[in-house]
Amino acid sequence: MALLMDHQFTELRADGQVDTKSFLESVSYLPPFFDCLGSKVFAPIKADIAGNVTKIKAVYDTDPARYETLQQILEVEKEVHPKEWPKVGATLALMWLKRGLRFIQIMLQSLVDGEKDDKNPNLIRVNATKAYETALKRYHGWLVQNLFKAALYAAPYKTDFLKALSKGQEVKEEDCLQQIQQFLVNFTAAVDAIYTMFNTMNAELDYTV
Amino acid sequence: MALLMDHQFTELRADGQVDTKSFLESVSYLPPFFDCLGSKVFAPIKADIAGNVTKIKAVYDTDPARYETLQQILEVEKEVHPKEWPKVGATLALMWLKRGLRFIQIMLQSLVDGEKDDKNPNLIRVNATKAYETALKRYHGWLVQNLFKAALYAAPYKTDFLKALSKGQEVKEEDCLQQIQQFLVNFTAAVDAIYTMFNTMNAELDYTV
Ligand SMILES: CCCCCCCCCCCCC/C=C/[C@@H](O)[C@H](CO[C@@H]1O[C@H](CO)[C@H](O)[C@H](OS(=O)(=O)O)[C@H]1O)NC(=O)CCCCCCCCCCC
Ligand SMILES: CCCCCCCCCCCCC/C=C/[C@@H](O)[C@H](CO[C@@H]1O[C@H](CO)[C@H](O)[C@H](OS(=O)(=O)O)[C@H]1O)NC(=O)CCCCCCCCCCC
Numbered sequence: 001m002a003l004l005m006d007h008q009f010t011e012l013r014a015d016g017q018v019d020t021k022s023f024l025e026s027v028s029y030l031p032p033f034f035d036c037l038g039s040k041v042f043a044p045i046k047a048d049i050a051g052n053v054t055k056i057k058a059v060y061d062t063d064p065a066r067y068e069t070l071q072q073i074l075e076v077e078k079e080v081h082p083k084e085w086p087k088v089g090a091t092l093a094l095m096w097l098k099r100g101l102r103f104i105q106i107m108l109q110s111l112v113d114g115e116k117d118d119k120n121p122n123l124i125r126v127n128a129t130k131a132y133e134t135a136l137k138r139y140h141g142w143l144v145q146n147l148f149k150a151a152l153y154a155a156p157y158k159t160d161f162l163k164a165l166s167k168g169q170e171v172k173e174e175d176c177l178q179q180i181q182q183f184l185v186n187f188t189a190a191v192d193a194i195y196t197m198f199n200t201m202n203a204e205l206d207y208t209v
Numbered sequence: 210m211a212l213l214m215d216h217q218f219t220e221l222r223a224d225g226q227v228d229t230k231s232f233l234e235s236v237s238y239l240p241p242f243f244d245c246l247g248s249k250v251f252a253p254i255k256a257d258i259a260g261n262v263t264k265i266k267a268v269y270d271t272d273p274a275r276y277e278t279l280q281q282i283l284e285v286e287k288e289v290h291p292k293e294w295p296k297v298g299a300t301l302a303l304m305w306l307k308r309g310l311r312f313i314q315i316m317l318q319s320l321v322d323g324e325k326d327d328k329n330p331n332l333i334r335v336n337a338t339k340a341y342e343t344a345l346k347r348y349h350g351w352l353v354q355n356l357f358k359a360a361l362y363a364a365p366y367k368t369d370f371l372k373a374l375s376k377g378q379e380v381k382e383e384d385c386l387q388q389i390q391q392f393l394v395n396f397t398a399a400v401d402a403i404y405t406m407f408n409t410m411n412a413e414l415d416y417t418v
Contacts, residue, residue: 040418041352041353041356043253044252044253142362143250143359143360143362143363144250146359146362147250147356147359147360149359150352150355150356150358150359151352151356153351153352153355154352209249
């Protein structure tokens with residue numbers, strides 16, 4: 001579990017906000033998650049997510065004190081770009097990034113919960129499909145939905161996926177799942193907090209790509 | 210036709226070889242071709258082709274005199290990497306690049322030839338499918354073939370595609386097609402020469418991705 005456990009998300013701040021610096025730090029280790037899927041088909045997705053992170057980091061780096069929490073980024077951008085906001089800057093990047101994070105969270109949670117296709121217990125398609133339907137499908141037009149369906153067939157076997165997540169260590173499947181469960185605690189809290197913030201600030205959009 | 214006509218391929222050298230420098234120059238203007246398709250779905254393809262060009266250019270730049278023609282690149286790499294060759298370096302990049310070039314060539318030629326779906330004369334799917342089947346399909350596994358089928362639905366209407374190719378100029382469809390035909394002369398000769406070279410040097414591979 002080198003991959004996930006070495007870079008756990010930190011707890012939320014006492015005021016319930018997400019600290020930008022530690023969020024960016026943790027999230028920068030997620031794109032390699034897609035290499036665990038074992039196919040170059042996922043490279044464009046990895047690139048899209050990495051692009052979101054880069055965009056948020058670029059804004060943060062211009063003034064770390066001003067952007068101490070993610071919410072401060074949204075507030076400043078709302079102020080600076082009243083017309084375009086929220087379809088602009090780091091706000092837009094985070095809007096999409098959180099969907100990818102939700103995808104990852106739901107897929108891992110579903111694996112931990114033992115959800116499986118009884119006829120093909122070693123496939124993770126059912127877990128990926130659940131994650132996709134919850135996190136992304138409604139933001140994708142017919143075309144991208146079809147691409148997703150096709151791409152799903154490139155998903156690895158569950159055993160290979162868990163092995164890849166445990167990079168460089170021999171770990172029993174049980175232990176691996178337990179470590180994922182541990183990882184999910186702070187990760188889920190962070191993702192939930194970001195979703196809540198987008199709702200509270202009325203920053204969510206539902207256009208499709 | 211700004212896009213294509215401003216950067217025509219040069220004629221082959223007298224000895225029938227392809228001059229590396231002018232080839233790289235002309236081919237570097239092709240990735241924007243994919244922007245004319247009007248959808249971000251084609252971004253990964255554009256990136257793959259641009260990656261091939263970058264790889265070949267990097268080799269060329271190490272010693273322009275030594276790599277004056279594309280054939281010299283293959284010859285040197287064959288010598289330097291006897292075991293891995295031809296699945297290595299600029300040879301591999303050119304092996305794939307030529308397939309993308311063949312795709313473009315056949316698709317444009319098919320448009321010039323007036324091949325169309327009589328029921329949907331303004332769609333270019335029939336031209337793209339012909340190009341795909343000739344140039345790429347056999348090198349793609351079932352999965353990527355399915356992605357192609359899905360991606361095809363993102364292809365623009367013929368009128369929009371031709372307009373995009375004529376960027377910034379009002380050109381009649383006839384004139385546009387005539388300019389494409391003109392562009393195809395040296396372009397086709399260069400692509401043919403590269404295919405011949407791969408055959409002659411026994412450098413072609415038919416693994417699938
Ligand atoms: C010859 C063969 C031809 C084949 C061609 C096929 C081409 C395939 C194209 C692949 C599309 C890749 C997915 C990327 C989709 C993206 O379009 C969307 C929206 O992307 C957002 O768009 C915004 C503007 O509207 C900004 O640019 C954002 O950028 S900004 O930072 O600039 O603001 C950007 O992230 N992101 C998404 O939908 C996010 C996707 C996350 C996915 C999460 C996991 C899914 C895992 C699946 C596992 C089974
Ligand atoms: C949530 C939604 C999820 C959706 C996810 C979808 C993901 C889609 C993935 C898209 C795949 C993009 C196409 C790229 C395919 C590439 O895999 C292949 C082989 O690529 C080669 O591989 C070599 C190693 O074997 C070297 O790395 C080469 O690199 S090297 O330079 O390092 O040596 C590299 O070019 N190139 C190809 O097949 C070439 C493709 C050319 C295409 C030409 C035009 C087609 C136009 C179609 C118009 C209708």
